[in-house]
Amino acid sequence: MSRSGALAALAEPLSIVASALAGETIDVKLERPSDPDHGDYASTVALQLAKKLSRPPREVAGELATSIAGADALATEPEVAGPGFLNLRVSDAWYRDALAELLDAAGTYGGGSAATRERVQVELVSANPTGPLTVGSGRNGAYGDSVARLLEFAGNDVEREYYYNDAGTQMERFRASVDARRRGEEPPEDGYHGDYIAELATIDGDPIPAMLERIEQTLDRFRIGIDTWARQSELEIEIPAVIDELDTYEADGAVWIRSTEFGDEKDRVLIRSQDRGGLPTYEAADAVYMRKKFERGFDRLIYVLGADHHGYVPWLKALAAACGRESDAAEVLIYQLVHLVEAGEAKRVSKRRGDVVLLDELVDAVGIDAARWYLVTRGHDQAIEIDVELAAEKSNKNPVYYVQYVHARTSGIFREAEGAPVAPEPYAGIGDAERDLIKRLVEFPDIVAEATERRGPHAVPVYAVRVADDFHRFYHHHKVLQTHFDTVTPEQQRFRLALCRATQLVTARCLDLVGVASPARM
RNA sequence: GCGCCCGUAGCUCAGGGGAUAGAGCGUGUGCCUCCGGAGCACAAGGUCGCAGGUUCGAAUCCUGCCGGGCGCGCCA
Numbered sequence: 001m002s003r004s005g006a007l008a009a010l011a012e013p014l015s016i017v018a019s020a021l022a023g024e025t026i027d028v029k030l031e032r033p034s035d036p037d038h039g040d041y042a043s044t045v046a047l048q049l050a051k052k053l054s055r056p057p058r059e060v061a062g063e064l065a066t067s068i069a070g071a072d073a074l075a076t077e078p079e080v081a082g083p084g085f086l087n088l089r090v091s092d093a094w095y096r097d098a099l100a101e102l103l104d105a106a107g108t109y110g111g112g113s114a115a116t117r118e119r120v121q122v123e124l125v126s127a128n129p130t131g132p133l134t135v136g137s138g139r140n141g142a143y144g145d146s147v148a149r150l151l152e153f154a155g156n157d158v159e160r161e162y163y164y165n166d167a168g169t170q171m172e173r174f175r176a177s178v179d180a181r182r183r184g185e186e187p188p189e190d191g192y193h194g195d196y197i198a199e200l201a202t203i204d205g206d207p208i209p210a211m212l213e214r215i216e217q218t219l220d221r222f223r224i225g226i227d228t229w230a231r232q233s234e235l236e237i238e239i240p241a242v243i244d245e246l247d248t249y250e251a252d253g254a255v256w257i258r259s260t261e262f263g264d265e266k267d268r269v270l271i272r273s274q275d276r277g278g279l280p281t282y283e284a285a286d287a288v289y290m291r292k293k294f295e296r297g298f299d300r301l302i303y304v305l306g307a308d309h310h311g312y313v314p315w316l317k318a319l320a321a322a323c324g325r326e327s328d329a330a331e332v333l334i335y336q337l338v339h340l341v342e343a344g345e346a347k348r349v350s351k352r353r354g355d356v357v358l359l360d361e362l363v364d365a366v367g368i369d370a371a372r373w374y375l376v377t378r379g380h381d382q383a384i385e386i387d388v389e390l391a392a393e394k395s396n397k398n399p400v401y402y403v404q405y406v407h408a409r410t411s412g413i414f415r416e417a418e419g420a421p422v423a424p425e426p427y428a429g430i431g432d433a434e435r436d437l438i439k440r441l442v443e444f445p446d447i448v449a450e451a452t453e454r455r456g457p458h459a460v461p462v463y464a465v466r467v468a469d470d471f472h473r474f475y476h477h478h479k480v481l482q483t484h485f486d487t488v489t490p491e492q493q494r495f496r497l498a499l500c501r502a503t504q505l506v507t508a509r510c511l512d513l514v515g516v517a518s519p520a521r522m
Numbered sequence: 523g524c525g526c527c528c529g530u531a532g533c534u535c536a537g538g539g540g541a542u543a544g545a546g547c548g549u550g551u552g553c554c555u556c557c558g559g560a561g562c563a564c565a566a567g568g569u570c571g572c573a574g575g576u577u578c579g580a581a582u583c584c585u586g587c588c589g590g591g592c593g594c595g596c597c598a
Contacts, residue, residue, distance in 0.1 A: 035541070044540055047578070057578075082541060083578065128598075170598060232598095254596050265525085265594085272596045282598050310526050311593050336527060337592070378535060381527055383591055385534090394534095396560080399546055405560050416557055454538090462536055465545070476562045483557065522560070 006098030006442050010041060010073055010088065017067040018045050021060070022052060030088070032439060036432075039079065039087030040439065046084040057084025073097075092426045095435060098442045099424035102502045109505060110445040113452065114154040118299040122148040125219065125226075125304075126163040129211040130174040131194055131356075133218050135375075135386060136306060136338045138359035142375035142515065143335050144304035145224045146457035149513050154452045159298075162219075162226045163289070165282075166208055167233040178207045194356075218360055222368060223515045235288040239280045242288045243270055246322060257287070263327060264318035283315065290319050290330065303332045307383075310334050333455050335380040341387045357388050366395035369516045373400035376514045377461045403464045403507060404519055406471050410504035411520040413480055417497060420481075424498045427491035433474040437499055440470045444506050448513070457514060464510035471503045 007030060014028040026049075030041040046061035053060060058080055065078035065086060073094040079087040102109050124144030127137045145160070152158045165171060177191035181201035187193055196214075200207040212229075219226060247258045253273030260267050270284040293301050303316060313332045320330035340357055363371050365388050374391065377399075378384060426434075443463070451459040480496040482488040488496075508518040 031540080033541070034544090038541070042541085044579095047540075051578080085541070165598070168598070252596080256596090269596045276596050279596095281596070307527065307592050309593085313526085334527080339591080382535075383528070394547075397547060401560055402546085405558085408560090409558060412558055458536085462545085465536095469545085472561060473563095475557085479557065481557045488557095522558090 005101050006094065007041075007446070009097070010090065010094070011043070013068045013071065014043060014045060014064055014086075017064055018049060021063070022049055032443075033085075033087070038081060038085065040090045040435070041088045042081075043086045043088075044084075046080075046086055050084060060084065061086045092430065095426050095430070095438050096424050099438055099498055099502060102441060102444075102505070103422075103424055103498060106505055107509070110448045110509065111153045112155045113445070113449040114151075114156050117155050117157065119157045119159075119297055120148075120151050120300045120302060121159050121161055121293060121296075121298045122151070122302045123161045123163055123304065124148070125224070127215070128165045128170055129208050129215060130170055130192055131211070132196055133215055133359040134338075134356045135340075135359055135362050136356075138222065138362060138371065139335055139338050139375045139384065140304050140306065141219060141222060141224045141359075142372050143333070143380050143457065144302075146376050146460075146514050147302065147304070147333065147455050149515070150448065150452040150457055150460075153448065153509075153513060159227045160225065161228045161230055163230040163232070164212070165232040167236065171208065175207065221363060222359065222372065230289065232285050235285045235292070236280060238288045238292075239270075239284045242291055243284065246270075246287060257283070257322070259315060259318040259322065262318035262321035264314045268315060286316070287319060287322075290316070291323055294323055294325060294329075299329065301330045303330065305332060305334055307334055307336045331455075333380065336383040338375075338384045338386055341385050357386070362386075362388060362391065365389075365392035366398070369400050369404065370395045370398040372515045373398060373461060377458050379456065379458050399461075399465050400516060401522070403461070403468045403511065404516070405522060406468045407504060407507045407511065407518045408520060408522040409475070410471075410500045410507070413497070413500050414504075417481060420497060421490075421494050422497040422501055423494040425491070425495060427489065427495050430495070431474075431478060433470070433477045434496070434499060437470045437474045437503065440467055441502050441506050444509075448509075460510050460513050464507060467503065467506060467510070471507075474499065 011028045011030050015026055018026040018028055026045065028043055028045045030043055033039060033042045043064075046064055047057045049060050050057035061080040061084045065080055068074070069077050073090055074088060075091040075094075076089045079089075081087050122144055125133070125137050125141045127133055127140075133141075148158050148160055173188070173191050177187035177193070177197050178200045180187045180191065181197050187197060196211075200210055203210055216226065243255065247261060248255050248270060249258060250256070253275065254269045255271035256267045257270050258267055268283045269281050270287065271280050272278055290301065301320070305312060313334070316330045316332055317327040321327045359371075366374070370391075375384070447459055447463045451457055478492075478496060479488050480493065480500060482490070482493050511518045
């Protein structure tokens with residue numbers, strides 16, 4: 001949808017001709033061949049069309065080639081290769097236009113890809129305040145916040161919310177554990193035993209607000225800004241009224257919601273039977289909560305949950321349907337769990353026992369930038385094993401610094417350049433490293449659009465590393481600034497400064513999308 | 523038993539129908555009279571878990587199996 005103008009300009013004529021041939025709309029995608037002999041860009045559309053048209057693919061490719069031959073953006077005639085690939089070689093004019101487009105868009109380059117601007121709520125972390133945030137919550141936050149940043153960049157109106165339980169069994173156990181400590185006793189067997197319990201025992205009053213304050217500090221430090229906080233106790237008041245409006249029935253003394261009618265895999269209990277206490281379940285609070293979220297005007301509700309909650313997905317989807325919305329209005333993002341290892345051995349963790357690795361400990365060990373990078377760079381459906389000692393040891397080799405270095409280096413060049421002119425006009429005979437860098441940079445809009453659509457922010461740092469590769473190669477091969485012993489022409493300097501500026505813009509945006517700083521110096 | 527996720531280089535991971543499967547770390551070899559060497563160039567290293575299927579074309583889609591992670595409470 002929001003393809004970069006430069007790439008779209010190349011692909012569009014092909015799309016038109018291909019669509020005419022096929023009798024249906026075909027959106028031609030261009031790819032970058034790994035072998036430079038295959039041109040700057042290639043399309044496989046002829047191979048795909050050949051069967052439908054019952055014609056040899058090379059013949060179809062030839063027809064497509066003829067139809068776009070002579071375009072300004074092309075340096076040579078399109079070539080038909082292999083079984084029916086169509087290979088394109090782009091002109092200097094194309095590079096100029098591509099670079100100019102990027103520089104003009106500046107900080108908005110690649111943004112605004114949302115087809116319609118939605119009000120989106122991302123509910124993330126939502127760890128109950130019975131202890132400090134763990135690295136598992138850190139993954140939730142790093143993933144959820146990056147998705148939120150992508151959605152914002154695409155043009156949506158995004159709110160981050162943290163939901164917590166401030167009433168219920170776990171909370172009472174937590175309070176009882178702190179109280180026990182205050183009396184100088186050991187917390188109960190089923191209570192909480194971490195060191196932080198002893199710390200909380202030294203302050204008076206309800207320990208939950210103090211715990212929440214600590215959680216918020218950790219999140220701030222981790223560059224996650226929570227817009228709103230939701231408490232379960234506030235929702236519980238409205239449970240009876242909401243239940244009246246839902247499709248429920250009584251069985252075995254409990255009140256059930258007929259969620260299977262809305263696609264759930266089983267009906268769920270909303271009010272426990274008397275012999276189990278007769279109190280509402282967590283699901284009852286969910287029902288109230290989701291209804292209120294929709295009332296607040298959100299078009300889309302995103303839930304970020306660990307893989308241990310994946311059985312919850314059909315429930316939330318069904319609940320959206322029960323609220324009279326599309327089930328897709330509730331979107332559940334599942335990330336695989338973070339496993340802790342210690343000296344190669346899997347470690348059994350329990351929050352209650354207190355033997356966990358805290359997010360603060362990870363950040364202390366490797367720094368914020370490396371921690372966020374590390375937690376977001378692997379795909380969310382990949383389980384992470386983390387050994388904090390090893391992570392600390394390896395942190396100075398984290399690729400995040402390689403990418404940040406690009407930003408620092410370009411910043412340094414502009415400090416040195418002292419306002420020298422910048423222009424996207426290629427000088428005669430530009431180098432391959434310069435062309436490759438531009439080709440890399442113009443991929444950015446497609447990369448972010450796809451990362452946004454797929455809720456896969458890890459594509460952004462992966463791409464940023466490729467940008468860094470291409471930039472460092474360019475930098476190594478070409479001097480940017482004219483100095484007393486370098487022969488850089490004014491045309492070369494202007495153009496290369498434009499490349500530096502474009503690289504700096506794209507790199508800064510990539511880093512920001514994953515919550516990592518863009519340093520001017522390192 | 524049923525469901526979701528994963529299996530790609532020694533290690534950690536990208537790759538979601540295209541040409542010769544990539545990166546970082548680790549290993550080996552070169553490069554600082556040079557705008558920042560946190561860099562560059564090069565090398566070694568692969569039955570993409572196994573077996574079928576779909577396709578002109580499969581690491582990628584489908585089926586089965588093997589191995590690993592996580593679920594399947596009137597817990598929260």
